[in-house]
Amino acid sequence: MPQEARGKGQPGARKREGGSVVLPRAVQRALLRDVWGRREIEACGLLRGEIDAEGNWHVVAVHPLPNIAESPVFFEFAPEDVLQLELAYPGQIIGVYHSHPGGLHGASRTDRATMRRVNEEQQIPWVWLIVCGPFTADLPVVEASAGERAAEETCARWLAEQLLAYYHDPSEGLQQVVAVLEPGPQSAEAGQSVRAE
Numbered sequence: 001m002p003q004e005a006r007g008k009g010q011p012g013a014r015k016r017e018g019g020s021v022v023l024p025r026a027v028q029r030a031l032l033r034d035v036w037g038r039r040e041i042e043a044c045g046l047l048r049g050e051i052d053a054e055g056n057w058h059v060v061a062v063h064p065l066p067n068i069a070e071s072p073v074f075f076e077f078a079p080e081d082v083l084q085l086e087l088a089y090p091g092q093i094i095g096v097y098h099s100h101p102g103g104l105h106g107a108s109r110t111d112r113a114t115m116r117r118v119n120e121e122q123q124i125p126w127v128w129l130i131v132c133g134p135f136t137a138d139l140p141v142v143e144a145s146a147g148e149r150a151a152e153e154t155c156a157r158w159l160a161e162q163l164l165a166y167y168h169d170p171s172e173g174l175q176q177v178v179a180v181l182e183p184g185p186q187s188a189e190a191g192q193s194v195r196a197e
């Protein structure tokens with residue numbers, strides 16, 4: 001059984017009934033590498049994958065993009081960067097991630113407005129991941145990237161607490177989405193799951 005991210009979330013964002021976002025271990029590693037690698041600003045990028053018939057987002061890769069605002073409290077993509085990826089992977093961009101190096105555990109007002117605009121007004125069904133800092137924990141990100149299993153599990157436990165996922169449903173409003181953190185193949189072979197507690 002993969003574990004589910006249990007970020008505390010925030011008032012006003014109801015848990016979404018159906019639809020979860022599924023993150024394989026390689027995607028988890030890539031997210032951590034990016035948010036730790038440029039933790040002085042908000043790291044950001046696009047998520048590539050597919051949306052299944054039940055509305056679940058299956059992420060297969062993350063594409064870090066420059067934060068042209070270079071800000072610790074705000075992120076902004078260059079439109080041409082987004083366009084380039086959409087052209088390279090038509091129909092495969094399914095969401096956005098960014099980090100909160102200042103530690104805000106939840107979606108900011110700006111985040112909420114952006115989600116509403118894209119999901120509701122533009123009717124683009126992107127999922128939104130926020131990796132909430134602060135990024136001061138001594139996580140074995142490098143070891144996890146090398147596939148070291150204990151390190152991967154430590155990182156996955158951290159992500160289970162600090163990763164939030166959202167979708168602004170056009171009829172239901174802002175929803176918190178369950179993030180399913182899939183274990184790597186070694187963990188699956190051993191028949192073990194990683195639990196947050």
Ligand SMILES: [Zn+2]
Pocket residue numbers: 098099100107108111130
């Ligand atoms: Zn934010």
